[in-house]
Amino acid sequence: MKKWALLCLLGLSVLVLAAPASAATANFQGFCDGYPLDCVFDPQRTPSGQTGTACPGSSVKRYFWDFGDGSSTFKTPPPHQTGHTYSGVSIWDVCLTVFCNDNTSATKCHCVSNSVGLPYCILAGAGWGPP
DSSP states (O other), X not given: OHHHHHHHHHHXXXXXXXXOSSOOBOOOEEEEETTTEEEEEETTOOOTXXXXXXXXXXXXXXXXXXXXXXXEEEEOSSSOOEEEEEOSSOEEEEEEEEEETTSOEEEEEEXXXXXXXXXXXXXXXXXXXXX
16 A cells, blocks of 8 residues: 555656646637627737736747637737627637647637627627726
């Protein structure tokens, strides 16, 4: 039993030593207006009080955007911003995954609405959001 516990402890210490020093983070804001809903999403803009998009000790290799309506795209920076047009009246979850050159990644999602005012959503005609 002691031998097994020692092996487990040794295995955990190897995992801790192999982990990257800092993790990637993803975040963004969007600006949407009109009908159909035209949006611009920017991973270099960060909602107030939240952590921004970063690859500490590395750099961004590329972004993956899932627009929540069945469409998605990869973007290699620069540029950082990407645009998307939504049709119909609905609420969508748009997600950004950032891939770093050190092989770390992170994902962040925000809702987009052109119908009702939902807190913490990117709202049509409300400026850069979420707040």
